[in-house]
Amino acid sequence: VEASIPEPLREAWRKHSAKEFTNKEEFEKELVRHIETTLARSLYNCDELAAYSGTALAFRDRLIIEWNKTQQRQTFTDQKRVYYLSLEFLMGRALDNAMLNVGMKDAAREGLRDLGFRIEDVISQEHDAALGNGGLGRLAACFLDSLATLNYPAWGYGLRYRYGIFKQEIVNGYQMEIPDYWLDNNPWEFPRHEITVDIQFYGSVKKYQDENGKIGHSWEDGEIVQAVAYDVPIPGYGTKTTNNLRLWSSKASSGEFDFQKFNAGDYESAVADQQNAETISAVLYPNDNLERGKELRLKQQYFWCAASLYDIVRRFKKTKRAWSEFPDQVAIQLNDTHPTLAIVEMQRILIDIEGLEWDEAWGIVTKTFGYTNHTVLPEALEKWSVPLMQNLLPRHLQIIYDINLFFLQSVEKRFPNDRDMLARVSIIEESHPKMVRMAYLAIIGSHKVNGVAELHSDLLKTTLFKDFVEIYGPDRFTNVTNGVTPRRWLHQANPALSSLIAQKLGGHEFLTDLTLLDKLEAFVDDKEFRREWAEIKTKNKLRLAKLIKDTTGYSVNPESLFDVQVKRIHEYKRQQLNIFGVIHRYLKIKGMSNEERKKVIPRVSIFGGKAAPGYWMAKSIIHLINKVAAVVNNDTDVGDLLKVIFIEDYNVSKAEIICPASDISEHISTAGTEGSGTSNMKFVMNGGLIIGTCDGANIEITREIGDQNIFLFGNLAEDVEDLRHRHFYGDFQLDPALAKVFKAIKDNMFGDAGDFAALMASIEEHGDYYLVSDDFHSYVTTHEMVDEAFLNKEEWLAKSITSVARMGFFSTDRVINEYADSIWNVEPLAVKD
Numbered sequence: 001v002e003a004s005i006p007e008p009l010r011e012a013w014r015k016h017s018a019k020e021f022t023n024k025e026e027f028e029k030e031l032v033r034h035i036e037t038t039l040a041r042s043l044y045n046c047d048e049l050a051a052y053s054g055t056a057l058a059f060r061d062r063l064i065i066e067w068n069k070t071q072q073r074q075t076f077t078d079q080k081r082v083y084y085l086s087l088e089f090l091m092g093r094a095l096d097n098a099m100l101n102v103g104m105k106d107a108a109r110e111g112l113r114d115l116g117f118r119i120e121d122v123i124s125q126e127h128d129a130a131l132g133n134g135g136l137g138r139l140a141a142c143f144l145d146s147l148a149t150l151n152y153p154a155w156g157y158g159l160r161y162r163y164g165i166f167k168q169e170i171v172n173g174y175q176m177e178i179p180d181y182w183l184d185n186n187p188w189e190f191p192r193h194e195i196t197v198d199i200q201f202y203g204s205v206k207k208y209q210d211e212n213g214k215i216g217h218s219w220e221d222g223e224i225v226q227a228v229a230y231d232v233p234i235p236g237y238g239t240k241t242t243n244n245l246r247l248w249s250s251k252a253s254s255g256e257f258d259f260q261k262f263n264a265g266d267y268e269s270a271v272a273d274q275q276n277a278e279t280i281s282a283v284l285y286p287n288d289n290l291e292r293g294k295e296l297r298l299k300q301q302y303f304w305c306a307a308s309l310y311d312i313v314r315r316f317k318k319t320k321r322a323w324s325e326f327p328d329q330v331a332i333q334l335n336d337t338h339p340t341l342a343i344v345e346m347q348r349i350l351i352d353i354e355g356l357e358w359d360e361a362w363g364i365v366t367k368t369f370g371y372t373n374h375t376v377l378p379e380a381l382e383k384w385s386v387p388l389m390q391n392l393l394p395r396h397l398q399i400i401y402d403i404n405l406f407f408l409q410s411v412e413k414r415f416p417n418d419r420d421m422l423a424r425v426s427i428i429e430e431s432h433p434k435m436v437r438m439a440y441l442a443i444i445g446s447h448k449v450n451g452v453a454e455l456h457s458d459l460l461k462t463t464l465f466k467d468f469v470e471i472y473g474p475d476r477f478t479n480v481t482n483g484v485t486p487r488r489w490l491h492q493a494n495p496a497l498s499s500l501i502a503q504k505l506g507g508h509e510f511l512t513d514l515t516l517l518d519k520l521e522a523f524v525d526d527k528e529f530r531r532e533w534a535e536i537k538t539k540n541k542l543r544l545a546k547l548i549k550d551t552t553g554y555s556v557n558p559e560s561l562f563d564v565q566v567k568r569i570h571e572y573k574r575q576q577l578n579i580f581g582v583i584h585r586y587l588k589i590k591g592m593s594n595e596e597r598k599k600v601i602p603r604v605s606i607f608g609g610k611a612a613p614g615y616w617m618a619k620s621i622i623h624l625i626n627k628v629a630a631v632v633n634n635d636t637d638v639g640d641l642l643k644v645i646f647i648e649d650y651n652v653s654k655a656e657i658i659c660p661a662s663d664i665s666e667h668i669s670t671a672g673t674e675g676s677g678t679s680n681m682k683f684v685m686n687g688g689l690i691i692g693t694c695d696g697a698n699i700e701i702t703r704e705i706g707d708q709n710i711f712l713f714g715n716l717a718e719d720v721e722d723l724r725h726r727h728f729y730g731d732f733q734l735d736p737a738l739a740k741v742f743k744a745i746k747d748n749m750f751g752d753a754g755d756f757a758a759l760m761a762s763i764e765e766h767g768d769y770y771l772v773s774d775d776f777h778s779y780v781t782t783h784e785m786v787d788e789a790f791l792n793k794e795e796w797l798a799k800s801i802t803s804v805a806r807m808g809f810f811s812t813d814r815v816i817n818e819y820a821d822s823i824w825n826v827e828p829l830a831v832k833d
């Protein structure tokens, strides 16, 4: 390519090609230039927001220079790439991350100071990019960080929602949802108006015979919506690789309006069509671990899959390779079943458009795709109604039926006379209406299926996907235990701890090889080190106390034990168990003499998290927490011995303040229900201990850090089914201590008991599906052990340090390398300076 451009031209481009700033002076120059020209501000009217925008633009320029080079490098070397398809990318803020990854944060700090700003104030101006609900979306964001840091040629593909996850406000103790319009002044995206794809919906399928007598299918007369690409640069840490996250935005197809309608005087309907098209990428569905089968959601899924595949196929076709080489050039990972239609779309492209035979096409498809399952909760498993799909995607439904037919034929051959098996594994559920089971389609169309922690992957194999293990053998199913990126969750969130660790280990190498943390164990008994460690925790607690004061008005004592549970509010995650435990503690304190109270370890119970807007039970848990807070926090009998805090609008940037500040955090799902959990890892990495059930990644965390360093309680996954069964048949007794808690609630101690009747009834009367009562005793006694342990400050510190030292396994760098080796078969791309 280069040779085709004449030397003088190349020389002129080289001479003027953009340069990166490399020191404070150059940074300041860029910053002032952006403030004065791009933003049209000056010394006299530059507020913190403008300083943020200017700084972001200066860093964006840097990223884009590297981004361009990375893309050229990846195109020239032409090796296999990974495409990560995720409906959610919960990115949080980008500026601090860009500064740290590029390594110019100190220059920026000093430059900003010279110009009259504090870097922390500037950073906190940024609106979170919150295109995700919770764990699944945040995992995708951590993956992007590791993929870039490890120099993998990888792209993320998602949707550019105009509204991210709603902003939560608490009004009179109730959650209110406020739309999160986040796109104004977002400097981190590049619109690519030249990259658009026409996406078709509805219409009908015509069968035809070509000149050779071959039968073909054409999908005709649908509606067309346009997908426009927006690119977000993803910098790796300490590397020149800057990868791309491509987000699709929807737009009416014929430019601004349908001019035919417009000219016919039908202005309003022309505008309405445009708005309809734009609705597709308008809003992120705010459900975590729940699927509701809405048509617009299916439209989002197809829109995004079709646009992404078009893009991937276009890139592949430029290389002029044979189709059989597609799986050697392309690995596509499905983040849960949301992108499963990509499998069907790929098959459609190959057979309907490229003219391949079914079997050859299907071989290519299955070699290309991998599928990650994140949950075993039945209400989260995606199913789409056949009539809905028939109407929206008629050709895709035909292909699904064919996939199913060939699959069932092969099953029948291997398991003759097992009709039950055929009904069980069919992609089509024979219900009214019939439903397409997306997880089954994803399994059948992929070469590997993985769960996200050992227990979870085992449960997939023995329960949900048992039949498929028999059919395909165990090798198609594997485990890749989750992780988190230590750049954001240690270095960025907890700079003081990161720098103390670096002092001890002689540098920041642990940020790219987290197993090096194990060298910290040598310092566990070092008095001075322990003192510094403790001091950092206290400072982080003060930082959180300030956030609590600013947002709730409550003052909390940083000497208290900070007990944190922050995550989406869900019955299976059992925030109700936690708040009942808090009430139990409150009642105990109330019943004590003054002398007894002196022995109580002061505690702050901190909650945070959003409930899906239509999830009434979760909303009533939030309501109860806030009502308990109002009573407890104003009870002078109790004072500092117990405080209850609900932090409004929990999000990534708040998590960065909260995770480094816990003494203990709670990961207390009913055993067998949490896929992995990832905040458990963040908290331990920051020196907090955890209380948890034997569930998800808690089990592997225990294995790594040792069971003396974690507070485990509760029934085991293997006993859950039996307990539920017994409750169902009436064998249930409310735990006596929990009964006292319920009595207090029913006596209106926390406002109108009627508000919490359903919450209590689900336990007392409706079988206690999440085993709150079964685990209550073990939960509260384990909390007593936590208090006891906290008394011994030195022991506690030793546990904290040892745990951090043993967390090396939980970096997403390890996770990504596992995916690369065992699922994608891709290599990093060497980066030369």
Ligand code: 8GP
Pocket (backbone or CB within 6 Å): 133, 134, 135, 136, 137, 139, 287, 288, 289, 290, 336, 374, 375, 380, 452, 482, 674, 675, 676, 677, 678, 696
């Ligand atoms: C979550 C799992 O619940 C969590 O245990 C796991 O750590 C995380 O995925 C990452 O693997 N699942 C979801 O967030 C989820 O299902 N979200 C719904 C929007 C689909």
